[in-house]
Amino acid sequence: MALERWFRRKRPTRGDDDASPTGLWLKCPGCHAQIYRKDLIGNLYVCPECGFHERMPVEARVAMLADEGSFERWSGAVMPSDALGFVDTEPYTERLQAAQSKTDRPDAILTGAATLEGEPVALAVMDFGFLGGSMGSVVGEEIARAAERAADEDRAFVSVAASGGARMQEGALSLMQMAKTTVALEALARRRLPYVSVLTDPTTGGVTASFATLGDLVVAEPGALICFAGPRVIQQTIKQDLPEGFQRAEFLLRKGMLDDVIARPALKSRLAGYVRVLRAGLASCAGSAVVRDAALAAPSLDHDDGAPASDGEEALQRATAV
Amino acid sequence: MALERWFRRKRPTRGDDDASPTGLWLKCPGCHAQIYRKDLIGNLYVCPECGFHERMPVEARVAMLADEGSFERWSGAVMPSDALGFVDTEPYTERLQAAQSKTDRPDAILTGAATLEGEPVALAVMDFGFLGGSMGSVVGEEIARAAERAADEDRAFVSVAASGGARMQEGALSLMQMAKTTVALEALARRRLPYVSVLTDPTTGGVTASFATLGDLVVAEPGALICFAGPRVIQQTIKQDLPEGFQRAEFLLRKGMLDDVIARPALKSRLAGYVRVLRAGLASCAGSAVVRDAALAAPSLDHDDGAPASDGEEALQRATAV
Amino acid sequence: MPLPFEKPIDDLEARIRDMRAYADEQDVDLSGEIAALEQRLASLTRETFAKLDRWQRVQVARAAGRPTALDYLARVVEDFSELHGDRALGDDPALVGGLARLGDHGLVVLAQQKGRDTKENIHRNFGMAHPSGYRKALRLFDLADKFGLPVLSLIDTPGAYPGITAEEQGQAWVIAASIQRMSRLRVPAVSVVIGEGGSGGALALAVANRVLILEHAIYSVISPESCAAIRWRDAAEAPRAAEALKLTADDLLEQGVVDSVIPEPVGGAHKDPDGAVEAVRVAVSEAFAALRDHSSESLMAQRHERFRRMGRVLEAA
Amino acid sequence: MPLPFEKPIDDLEARIRDMRAYADEQDVDLSGEIAALEQRLASLTRETFAKLDRWQRVQVARAAGRPTALDYLARVVEDFSELHGDRALGDDPALVGGLARLGDHGLVVLAQQKGRDTKENIHRNFGMAHPSGYRKALRLFDLADKFGLPVLSLIDTPGAYPGITAEEQGQAWVIAASIQRMSRLRVPAVSVVIGEGGSGGALALAVANRVLILEHAIYSVISPESCAAIRWRDAAEAPRAAEALKLTADDLLEQGVVDSVIPEPVGGAHKDPDGAVEAVRVAVSEAFAALRDHSSESLMAQRHERFRRMGRVLEAA
Numbered sequence A, B: 001m002a003l004e005r006w007f008r009r010k011r012p013t014r015g016d017d018d019a020s021p022t023g024l025w026l027k028c029p030g031c032h033a034q035i036y037r038k039d040l041i042g043n044l045y046v047c048p049e050c051g052f053h054e055r056m057p058v059e060a061r062v063a064m065l066a067d068e069g070s071f072e073r074w075s076g077a078v079m080p081s082d083a084l085g086f087v088d089t090e091p092y093t094e095r096l097q098a099a100q101s102k103t104d105r106p107d108a109i110l111t112g113a114a115t116l117e118g119e120p121v122a123l124a125v126m127d128f129g130f131l132g133g134s135m136g137s138v139v140g141e142e143i144a145r146a147a148e149r150a151a152d153e154d155r156a157f158v159s160v161a162a163s164g165g166a167r168m169q170e171g172a173l174s175l176m177q178m179a180k181t182t183v184a185l186e187a188l189a190r191r192r193l194p195y196v197s198v199l200t201d202p203t204t205g206g207v208t209a210s211f212a213t214l215g216d217l218v219v220a221e222p223g224a225l226i227c228f229a230g231p232r233v234i235q236q237t238i239k240q241d242l243p244e245g246f247q248r249a250e251f252l253l254r255k256g257m258l259d260d261v262i263a264r265p266a267l268k269s270r271l272a273g274y275v276r277v278l279r280a281g282l283a284s285c286a287g288s289a290v291v292r293d294a295a296l297a298a299p300s301l302d303h304d305d306g307a308p309a310s311d312g313e314e315a316l317q318r319a320t321a322v
Numbered sequence C, D: 001m002p003l004p005f006e007k008p009i010d011d012l013e014a015r016i017r018d019m020r021a022y023a024d025e026q027d028v029d030l031s032g033e034i035a036a037l038e039q040r041l042a043s044l045t046r047e048t049f050a051k052l053d054r055w056q057r058v059q060v061a062r063a064a065g066r067p068t069a070l071d072y073l074a075r076v077v078e079d080f081s082e083l084h085g086d087r088a089l090g091d092d093p094a095l096v097g098g099l100a101r102l103g104d105h106g107l108v109v110l111a112q113q114k115g116r117d118t119k120e121n122i123h124r125n126f127g128m129a130h131p132s133g134y135r136k137a138l139r140l141f142d143l144a145d146k147f148g149l150p151v152l153s154l155i156d157t158p159g160a161y162p163g164i165t166a167e168e169q170g171q172a173w174v175i176a177a178s179i180q181r182m183s184r185l186r187v188p189a190v191s192v193v194i195g196e197g198g199s200g201g202a203l204a205l206a207v208a209n210r211v212l213i214l215e216h217a218i219y220s221v222i223s224p225e226s227c228a229a230i231r232w233r234d235a236a237e238a239p240r241a242a243e244a245l246k247l248t249a250d251d252l253l254e255q256g257v258v259d260s261v262i263p264e265p266v267g268g269a270h271k272d273p274d275g276a277v278e279a280v281r282v283a284v285s286e287a288f289a290a291l292r293d294h295s296s297e298s299l300m301a302q303r304h305e306r307f308r309r310m311g312r313v314l315e316a317a
């Protein structure tokens, strides 16, 4: 959230959020050229002059990645609730309604099945335009269900992150989504299904510090801000200027944190290529690979989507009885 | 070897090698005090004035660590050979004979069974006085056999390293001891037996870069030089002075490379304590822990000491047949 | 220095001290008066702490003199022996790890350590770990699994450190890795929030089978001050943010985020550190005793389910 | 620039070139003479390279124009896609890693890359990896195991980098870890020493089921120069040190350190890079084909035994 404000101030024209202008012409934040809006959109929201990657709407992202006609939406079965009765200058419920009206989705995520150059995947794309892409219970649950359903349907998992972090209006429950999404990824690991995570501008806080950096491969788009603590928080802490390019994708690539930085026009084929190779391991070694993480192969670890969760003691008893 | 010379030049009074004086009085390299030789020996070769840790003879080390009367020697069944016919300013065979006469052991290591405060262990102590503690085929073989026999006899493994690195007179065969000692440690890992490695002054090169840093816990003595490349090599490479305390135990502790730096008088009880705790895991979790590394549990991995090694193709066939 | 709402308690304590001194000095018997005042002190303390609001609890959770992780370790476990370093970046004093014993079995311990004074606070970076701290934890989780050693973690941090080096070294990456690694532990894991459970930096070490919390400790997605600065654009609104965040032990129990609340001595752990340590010792021993006979598989499954079900969503019609 | 012993070959090549030019210019038929000279060239080259001493082979192994790891990768595997970073310290250009395909299966590739010119040499640190390079390898070994991808490593390094940062970041620790991790791979692993196999920095990536070496590559515990500096106290004695170290492909085959020698085109790989690349492609394909149907357990066991038996000792009477 802090980030969202920071961006509004520093990068007024970037992205598809509230503050983005809706005129025919846009000024590119990268090269300051005047770009015709349609040209930008036709070029995958990449500046035709300098290659600056504007934020991309969720539906355009899906259209760019999924083979034509292959996308089938999964998300939408769960809606956010105001568990804490959170009110700041405005009630959380009203903020939710406004975001839902604006984006026409229940929360900050869209998931579904698709193929990428024929490779079956589950896609999870975050919407920074919905309360800054913050992760509350619904985002966590949709990520978890998508990962688990991908595992059930023998699909690789591809997530496209864009988030200001945890949704503080859901208190500690939003913090717990970091652990929830992480344990849900085990369903993929157990079946040796690849998970490729794409970090886009911006990916921060609790999303960076959970599922989004736990991909078998983690790549980013050029120029994307990727961090745990936002630049403003760090500046306030250390009281000095930040290095040039700090926390941007290229910086993190040099620091060893990313597998690669991939320009948007190449993204689909690179992701498909990764999935293809990671699924082309030797059959003779696959069996024992599963044995190796017998930890993860425990059948009692399987989670039933939507089934009422038992409490800890019950789970322990049940698991023990298995 | 380079190191050995470096030490002779810079630290003439340290250690138990050729260059150490044999008089009644010694000058401490730490505080420059004149120390009565017997006082030094009686104090575990630690300067009573400043705590400087002199190098310690192998037998004194064993006496310090092993419970009284518990040590039973294992090493000695294999002797070095001159596989390459290596001659520099002197034949390797002559250097070997001189070292054997001086130290009264076949090569730069002593291994055996012992108890430490009652905990059954295998001990492997390197002798820097034997050709700079360099690791050739015999040192590698004795380490490997000691680790494997420890596993057979349900003992923890404790090694005390002191080495100038690989023994170049044995060429690539000495390099291969790094891999040989490493794979031999798997016998311990398979049986969840602890391996605690003690690094003493100096531990360098191929010994640091193999078994000696692969302990479940890795500790060092105060002031010990521990490195991959020796200080002189680095100085020649970078042409600038090295930082104060560079590559010493305390420096490496700060850099996160050591579990602890332990003064000699406390070493035995600390090692025994580590072994005691690491062997007190829950029985309910031990079984599955073995499953986890099913990799390591493959029975065909067991190595028969002394059995003639089959060639690669045979091993592959044999293992496959299991 | 008492907390603001402790002033009346502090005053009454001073009066009792004065009266004792007077009685000693003058050799008069004031035991009746003193007993009465002590009774009043006890009920005043009880009443004060029974109706603390959330912001006051935040202050108790951070109170000077509140026992730190190492204070607990000294008596909750036996023979604690610190292990240093992450084998990559350094050794982080804000996140202490090591071996210990609990009854007849070994233990791996991880503890977020704030300072007990300014000097230690600087050394410990106020309990805010760098990536090397979490990497040390990863290493010790591996050790725990290899040797079947249960894991105890003590949580007390404002959060993972936000700084240039921390970001360069992948703070987000190591926190995610720590969450994942801890969720995969094949041994029993118990976490106790003893003071401040600050965001992802706390959660990274709290993916346990049992998450306990001290009565006046807090556990939150964000500090009240930062929340206020963002949502009210005014850090001074921290008390309102604390209310909104529902971050007290009772709140968390209600939300299902913690499994049980360990009562503190009346007046808070800082009033009676020994009492608090003993309460934690008993709670930790019981928690491990209840877990120790379960198989690795059941422990992993229970931990997995515990965190998988976190959150509140409405199923769409 | 020819190597010293290549001078007669180089001269003869120049003569042939001149004669061709002259024939073209003057439009005379010198094809008979040229053919004779070419025959002489072929036999001169063959003879020269047949009796290279060990120091000369060291020079061939390091020759400018000798194909580098990336030159091999371009054609030995398909669709090489580089993966960066060690998730801790950085991304080391001296040790390149990534995904590729070989026939119908995926592959993890690791390659020590020297520069093809001064600029690249500086960028690649002359093929001397830092700890982050070996950490990247550790990460990719995990990836290979998880997805059942065989591992191909190409070895060409003077050694792991000896420097302050490298020591601070635990160069010895990561080399040991890499040896251990590679020995535990659950997939087939093939290593090819394509140029210089320098000490522990080379071995760290060469704990394979099959270790191949190009005819004029070397593999040694120490460089001849360093060996000479230590044992003769004079780096100029490198030729004698090279002889003593027995570091050529044939020596290593005899010692059991490598499994087979890949013949290079006459005159060395630098004379015919395409021929060398093709020879490696065929050898690598055959090596993986022979390993692909073995179980993980048999692959590990074979690798374990391969290295467990290394060395020559005498059993005491």
Ligand SMILES: [Zn+2]
Binding pocket: A028, A029, A030, A031, A032, A033, A047, A048, A049, A050, A051, A052
């Ligand atoms: Zn532009």
Ligand SMILES: [Zn+2]
Binding pocket: B028, B029, B030, B031, B032, B033, B047, B048, B049, B050, B051, B052
């Ligand atoms: Zn002294």
